[in-house]
Amino acid sequence: MVFDLKSAPDYSYFTLSKPNRLVIDLGGTDDSIDLQKLTNDSELIKRIRYSNPKDKNSTRVVIELNAKASTNVFSLPPTPPYSNRLVVDFATDETAPQQVVQQKDDEEREIIIALDAGHGGEDPGSIGSAGTYEKDITLSIVRKLEAMINAEPGMKAILTRKGDYYVSLNKRPEIARQAKADLLVSVHADAFTTPQPHGASVWVLSMRRANSELGRWMEKSEKHSELLGGAAEVIEDTASERYLTQALLDMSMDHSMTTSYTVGREVIRGLKSVTSLHKNTPQAASLAVLTSPDIPSILVETGFISNPKEEKNLNWETFRQRIATSIFSAVKSHFQNVPPDGTLWAKQRKTNRTHKVRSGESLSLLAQRYNVDVSQIKAANNLNGDMVRIGQVLTIPSS
Numbered sequence: 001m002v003f004d005l006k007s008a009p010d011y012s013y014f015t016l017s018k019p020n021r022l023v024i025d026l027g028g029t030d031d032s033i034d035l036q037k038l039t040n041d042s043e044l045i046k047r048i049r050y051s052n053p054k055d056k057n058s059t060r061v062v063i064e065l066n067a068k069a070s071t072n073v074f075s076l077p078p079t080p081p082y083s084n085r086l087v088v089d090f091a092t093d094e095t096a097p098q099q100v101v102q103q104k105d106d107e108e109r110e111i112i113i114a115l116d117a118g119h120g121g122e123d124p125g126s127i128g129s130a131g132t133y134e135k136d137i138t139l140s141i142v143r144k145l146e147a148m149i150n151a152e153p154g155m156k157a158i159l160t161r162k163g164d165y166y167v168s169l170n171k172r173p174e175i176a177r178q179a180k181a182d183l184l185v186s187v188h189a190d191a192f193t194t195p196q197p198h199g200a201s202v203w204v205l206s207m208r209r210a211n212s213e214l215g216r217w218m219e220k221s222e223k224h225s226e227l228l229g230g231a232a233e234v235i236e237d238t239a240s241e242r243y244l245t246q247a248l249l250d251m252s253m254d255h256s257m258t259t260s261y262t263v264g265r266e267v268i269r270g271l272k273s274v275t276s277l278h279k280n281t282p283q284a285a286s287l288a289v290l291t292s293p294d295i296p297s298i299l300v301e302t303g304f305i306s307n308p309k310e311e312k313n314l315n316w317e318t319f320r321q322r323i324a325t326s327i328f329s330a331v332k333s334h335f336q337n338v339p340p341d342g343t344l345w346a347k348q349r350k351t352n353r354t355h356k357v358r359s360g361e362s363l364s365l366l367a368q369r370y371n372v373d374v375s376q377i378k379a380a381n382n383l384n385g386d387m388v389r390i391g392q393v394l395t396i397p398s399s
């Protein structure tokens with residue numbers, strides 16, 4: 001939680017239990033801001049309210065919590081574009097990622113897409129000449145992607161950040177890993193020192209960086225059990241554990257790098273229909289957020305915020321929706337073609353039939369014949385309209 005302040009804060013704080021609260025006294029501050037109007041999508045914070053101040057020159061803010069949390073309150077000096085800030089970091093005892101992994105044992109699992117909105121909080125990312133912050137653009141696009149993914153049965157989105165706060169670059173892939181993500185999509189907007197460069201691009205982890213990350217992981221034995229899962233418990237011999245870890249990592253790296261490149265290419269194909277391209281093939285790079293040799297990861301630069309025309313585009317809600325839709329469609333069609341084992345989509349694919357369209361057949365006729373909804377056939381084949389061609393091979397989902 002961050003308080004934006006006009007000057008360096010004069011503050012003190014203490015915590016109370018039953019119910020859990022954090023009380024902050026801010027000197028030289030009045031209570032003219034309507035706290036009821038603050039949006040709150042935190043699971044931890046129940047509500048924020050004023051209380052009787054300790055003296056008439058200060059304001060007392062009470063943060064009511066749903067659970068016991070340790071708090072760290074500190075001030076930050078101004079760094080453009082921000083003024084003075086008072087930051088409250090909460091840490092709960094329960095490990096948050098547990099809530100993310102909702103494995104349903106008796107059902108096929110969902111395909112998990114980790115969405116990473118670049119920058120945030122103290123780090124605004126690139127700033128356009130009209131004053132657009134990259135961090136706002138990236139979060140907006142990610143939120144649109146999240147809505148589309150979560151509306152899709154069999155898919156689920158998790159976010160590395162849900163608001164305007166800073167998450168370290170190492171933490172981001174870690175969040176994806178803990179959620180057992182099938183893909184990590186990091187969203188950014190480029191910038192350059194001159195206004196000319198424009199267009200979107202897609203980046204993947206470079207082989208060299210992947211190998212050096214792999215080496216780094218091999219050195220950290222605590223990473224081994226994480227990667228080996230239950231297998232680590234049965235391997236007692238350190239040498240063979242190392243060998244097996246290496247073999248598993250190599251395999252998963254092969255898979256994730258191939259997947260990253262394939263998805264990257266499909267995303268570029270989608271972006272091409274909604275914006276201009278800066279590079280028309282996925283570019284390999286050593287970027288901090290793309291450090292997971294085990295999770296397929298792509299970084300999408302949605303355009304140049306330093307290009308006035310593209311800054312204007314990125315500020316346009318419809319454009320951001322188009323970008324999000326094109327990324328979503330590419331990711332969806334990729335996983336429809338190659339659904340990961342154990343997922344609902346993998347099961348559906350096995351039970352799906354195909355049908356070659358003959359003269360006189362329509363979607364509604366086929367839907368009736370196979371006892372499925374027209375919308376199901378359309379979804380299974382990525383169809384936007386109701387038209388089908390003679391000879392077209394359609395996937396018929398199981399009813």
Ligand SMILES: [Zn+2]
Pocket residue numbers: 118119125126134188189190
């Ligand atoms: Zn960026």
